[in-house]
Amino acid sequence: MSEKLVKSLGKSIELENKNASDLESGVKGLKSEVIRTILGSIAFDSRKHAEMYKGILNILTNVSPAISEEDFEKLRVIVQTHIKLEEEMIKELETYMGELKDPRVENIFRYILDDEYKHHRMLVNILEIIVKREVIKESEIWDMLWKEVPFHGTPGG
Template structure:
């Protein structure tokens, strides 16, 4: 499909599909009594919502009328990101300590999954902060290189 508008429409449809799916899975999760099964379904809901956002982002990158960050927003974002980076470091240290001491393999596996997420979050916040600290208006190229190409969203 080479037509830009057709691609935008398809990506928007995929985003709507993900939104619908997340609502359906969320409804199912809320009807289940088992904490373990409900939690797994809720994590899938979060991933599905993330996919919805990714589809919307891909769609907006194809839209020539898209909006980017204004210079007036940079200081606010920079301050918030600095706080988040510090918070992620603290959370990561605390969870690592708990995981290292945990004997229950199921709990340990959950904590290790959290550690992986926290490490990814830290990487994303740090990279975004570095882009913002340069004091530039963020352009798609900065975001693309800093977050997508460097693999901050890739989970291995």
């Protein structure tokens, strides 16, 4: 891995955190609850992206420890529980969208619903990895995690 990539990822972490801080401080005085909430959500996503960049750096620069049988079982329970919760949230959001035809909130519901679908697909893919419990290459894990996620984190997704 190149030093240039490490530096670039470090800059991306800084940029995402700065964006989040600027948005958080910028919305404090706004009176519009909707605008504060939406921009606050974007700030939260920027912090999430910074953490993901940190994870990428860790993956690229460190060796991952093996997962024990005990950890596999713990992960299986956690992931199965969260799959059920995501399914419940998806049903609730679909109900809200069916009942409420207010264009001011419909796009917000759709945005949240898209996130819930992505979370659900990601959790199902993780569960598939856990259940297999095979020795697989890290590149295969990443393919399984992202194969069904539209846009793969790019704009629009």
